[in-house]
Amino acid sequence: MDHFLYRDGALYAEDVAISEIAAAVGTPFYVYSTATLLRHFRLFDEALEGMDHLVCYAMKANSNQAVLRTLAEVGAGMDVVSGGEYRRARAAGVPGERIVFSGVGKTREEIRTALEGGIRQFNVESEPEMVLLDAVAQEVGVKAPITVRVNPDVDAKTHAKIATGKSENKFGIPISRAREVYAMAAKMPGLEVIGIDVHIGSQLTELEPYELAYQKVADLTETLRADGHKITRLDLGGGLGIPYERSNADPPLPSDYGALVKRTLGHLGCEIEIEPGRLIAGNAGLLVSEVIYVKSGEGRDFLILDSAMNDLIRPAMYDAYHDIIPVVEPAAGVEMQPMDIVGPVCESGDTFAKQRLMPPLQSGDLVAFRSAGAYGAVMSSEYNSRPLIPEVLVKDDQFAVIRARPTFDEMIKRDTIPEWL
Numbered sequence: 001m002d003h004f005l006y007r008d009g010a011l012y013a014e015d016v017a018i019s020e021i022a023a024a025v026g027t028p029f030y031v032y033s034t035a036t037l038l039r040h041f042r043l044f045d046e047a048l049e050g051m052d053h054l055v056c057y058a059m060k061a062n063s064n065q066a067v068l069r070t071l072a073e074v075g076a077g078m079d080v081v082s083g084g085e086y087r088r089a090r091a092a093g094v095p096g097e098r099i100v101f102s103g104v105g106k107t108r109e110e111i112r113t114a115l116e117g118g119i120r121q122f123n124v125e126s127e128p129e130m131v132l133l134d135a136v137a138q139e140v141g142v143k144a145p146i147t148v149r150v151n152p153d154v155d156a157k158t159h160a161k162i163a164t165g166k167s168e169n170k171f172g173i174p175i176s177r178a179r180e181v182y183a184m185a186a187k188m189p190g191l192e193v194i195g196i197d198v199h200i201g202s203q204l205t206e207l208e209p210y211e212l213a214y215q216k217v218a219d220l221t222e223t224l225r226a227d228g229h230k231i232t233r234l235d236l237g238g239g240l241g242i243p244y245e246r247s248n249a250d251p252p253l254p255s256d257y258g259a260l261v262k263r264t265l266g267h268l269g270c271e272i273e274i275e276p277g278r279l280i281a282g283n284a285g286l287l288v289s290e291v292i293y294v295k296s297g298e299g300r301d302f303l304i305l306d307s308a309m310n311d312l313i314r315p316a317m318y319d320a321y322h323d324i325i326p327v328v329e330p331a332a333g334v335e336m337q338p339m340d341i342v343g344p345v346c347e348s349g350d351t352f353a354k355q356r357l358m359p360p361l362q363s364g365d366l367v368a369f370r371s372a373g374a375y376g377a378v379m380s381s382e383y384n385s386r387p388l389i390p391e392v393l394v395k396d397d398q399f400a401v402i403r404a405r406p407t408f409d410e411m412i413k414r415d416t417i418p419e420w421l
């Protein structure tokens, strides 16, 4: 559920009309709902009630400072994957002891930054990373708390570009080699082994892959304990999917997922961490755009918007579906027409939807992409020299620009022309 609803025929974000924000900031823009962000965070927090746990929001989904602060204030931890994300989390007020560091390519500098600034744990993904982490921890004079990310070789049944738990993926250490890797870690003076980490993919719409993976983690916990390791924390990754297409069967709820965690891992007495990104931020955001032209082609009509693949890359990159709805609610019984919905970028891939049934729209009308709060703004670029679009946060009847649209001058001034030119 989200807080973007029609009221008297007009689309609202909580208690603010989308048209009012459009008039104030211009299109296109992203808008996020505080109530939806908080609601989704709490669903996870409540799903794990009764277990010692921390929900570490995967901030790669949406790392705006205001979004991070909103979640941090209600106790969220953060899952970070770069030195930049670590700094963003700290700048938003998240203490180091609530930050976990994931990712296959942590650099020496990133490791040092996190060790010096304070960190809950590193999720280590390879032996060479372990060696470097051990060395840097000794240089800094601390013990680095670690889990080892194991790759359980489970099919997450999601888009190939966002599946991470099969043996052919670059992530984690094969679970078959976990015992030797833990034995190696236990001998390293700069490391303190505290648990196991697993993340099998994103936009999962079934619980079965989780069940398979978590059973393997439960078995591994017992094996490693028998080997003499202290396993007290399990990081279970993120990945629970959201309903992009409202007509489709809904993915499982956080409460179903929580029950699965308790059933498969509850008996181990471990502290549980989860790293949801999309389910917290995805349906908490819209991308709002204006129709520039309605163009008649041969056998098809095009709705040309002022947003493009550089603003929301998911359709071009993953063939992702996003609901696109008019900001003025169509009258009941209005005739829908199939339209190709495209942006102004000079590539045919700049297509948001093909033959999508839409009510009649004209130049100047506003439309909103649903489920654009996760992997939207964070994946945007300035391709075709289109400035990054603003982000707006709504809370009840207030709204604030939380990232401003740069001017063309600011964009151009970031380049420098060498003196020989």
Ligand code: LLP
Binding pocket: 058, 061, 079, 102, 103, 162, 199, 201, 202, 203, 237, 238, 239, 240, 275, 276, 277, 278, 279, 314, 318, 374, 375
């Ligand atoms: N933890 C780890 C280690 C991850 O790699 C990810 C996502 C998450 C947690 C959060 O997954 P989520 O709950 O958001 O599904 N750009 C793609 C999604 C990439 C996901 C990468 N890793 C998209 O737009 O669909």
